[in-house]
């Protein structure tokens with residue numbers, strides 16, 4: 700079984716866990732602390748960000764989007780890949796908006812105390828402007844492509860969820876993008892989110908391996 704190094708709250712690690720879940724694959728999950736990374740992780744991936752997936756043939760995948768692709772190439776019971784392949788350049792553009800400018804403003808909003816010269820609310824509003832571009836793409840079925848979750852949902856909703864969590868009241872009452880709210884809400888209410896947010900103890904060498912997902 701592949702081994703997934705993960706950190707529960709990390710939106711990129713959530714991508715990987717969602718992909719394992721939606722592809723009906725299985726892996727061994729090793730929950731880590733970013734403040735105390737296990738040497739086993741650093742040895743296979745010196746950049747040591749999570750998620751990292753170690754395949755049974757020894758190959759190491761160090762980027763969340765690549766882990767997603769690996770999962771769905773192996774198994775794709777919900778047919779995510781055909782839509783992904785068909786709209787690849789649009790999907791990549793949206794993901795780049797989220798991983799680039801949106802994440803930049805999100806960090807300065809969420810961790811405003813770490814950025815002394817940055818204004819929290821200004822950054823919240825800038826991130827909101829980025830979301831406006833996505834709001835316009837959501838269709839009447841509350842999704843971007845077709846009428847069901849897609850690869851794109853798994854890739855970006857974990858980061859939009861993080862944005863919501865900084866100030867849930869503001870998001871629910873004053874965030875202007877109504878379609879984004881509905882779209883996020885579908886995700887928040889999904890079984891998938893419950894499964895991927897299950898808590899596991901921090902892994903250390905010698906522990907019994909934990910299979911993921913636990914259904």
Ligand SMILES: N[C@@H](CCC(=O)N[C@@H](CS)C(=O)NCC(=O)O)C(=O)O
Nearest residue numbers: 709710711733748749750761762763
């Ligand atoms: N581009 C990477 C980003 C992963 C990332 O930045 N993960 C964060 C946690 S959310 C991390 O591991 N940071 C390293 C650290 O805090 O030491 C991916 O998509 O996998």
